[in-house]
Amino acid sequence: MDLRENILETLGNTPLVKLRRFHPAGALLAGKIEYFNPGASVKDRIGIAMIEAAEREGRLRPGMTIVEPTSGNTGLGLAIAAVLKGYKLICTASSKISREKVALLEAHGAEVVICPVDVDAEDPRSYYKVAERIRDEQGAFLPYQYYNQANPETHYRTTGPEIWAQTDGRLTHWVAGIGTGGTISGAAKYLKEKNPEIRVVGVDPEGSVYRYYSEHGRLPPAEELRFYLIDGIGQSYMPPSCWPEYIDEVITVDDKTAYRTVYELARTEAIFTGSSGGAAGWAAREVARRLPADGFVVTLFPDSGERYLSKLNDEWMREKGLLADGERFSGD
Ligand SMILES: Cc1ncc(COP(=O)(O)O)c(C=O)c1O
Known part of the structure; x- marks a missing residue:
């Protein structure tokens, strides 16, 4: 077989x-x-890798929500892993994100929060800062692909x-x-x-x-x-x-x-x-x-x-x- x-x-x-x-x-x-790849992008590699690294480190436990600022592909990589592992996922994205990506995320059960594209990353309205706020308010796990060493390490490994x-x-x-x-x-x-x-x-x-x-x-x-x-x-x-x-x-x-x-x-x-x-x-x-x-x-x-x-x-x-x-x- x-x-x-x-x-x-x-x-x-x-x-x-x-x-x-x-x-x-x-x-x-x-x-x-x-x-x-199964979610049709390179980011499927890091979606599962960041989730499993957090599980190993005890930062992600059953029943928790995952929140990530994403241009879409990382969100879908996370969405696939979240579906299979039973986590809820919220993606924050800038308004530049394509309609197709929003629909794909939603089709996999993720919630998408659209934020303005024309603000600085440090602005509280930016998709980065909105994700941090959701993390703090909901006690969610934020993989944060821009800081997470499981991201480059996955490409080193695969x-x-x-x-x-x-x-x-x-x-x-x-x-x-x-x-x-x-x-x-x-x-x-x-x-x-x-x-x-x-x-x-x-x-x-x-x-x-x-x-x-x-x-x-x-x-x-x-x-x-x-x-x-x-x-x-x-x-x-x-x-x-x-x-x-x-x-x-x-x-x-x-x-x-x-x-x-x-x-x-x-x-x-x-x-x-x-x-x-x-x-x-x-x-x-x-x-x-x-x-x-x-x-x-x-x-x-x-x-x-x-x-x-x-x-x-x-x-x-x-x-x-x-x-x-x-x-x-x-x-x-
Ligand atoms: C469409 C697309 N191309 C390229 C990249 C770049 O890959 P990396 O973040 O590993 O540099 C990304 C990452 O978000 C992406 O979504």
């Missing part, structure tokens, strides 16, 4: 796929397709070893988006322990802090921070979930480039990822283009474009200035 105990037993060991149509010549470029095994240790570059930094830096620690020559390149939206931090070792002046439309990556401070010592370089990607690359990947490789995957794919190809033919670049597509269909259409993209006059992406 090939029978799983529950859906979480399908977690991880996601496929690594060559991108020879998207990047035909020169160094090999491959993408790890995280939408093969994502990194999977990439090493899938490439027979032959990769030369690891390129990934930085949201909490858990994926890139946790996997990077493992890969660099195996081979210190592997170069790690982070991908950051224009207007976020990570590139400036990697170049100056400190946060940028506040006026350099800007709103961006790429989902799931970038930050306005340096979270402890990111281990910057394992990131050698950071490339910035603008919104238009990230969204256009989503379509390019769908039409060259039939890989339909979200905007953070578009950003990662574009940056990884830039890295591959700098390399000789024996280079081997691995990137990661965190989730699926299906999660953003209310954005990935001509109307929304035109409204947001991602398309020129008369330009369309649908149907031609």
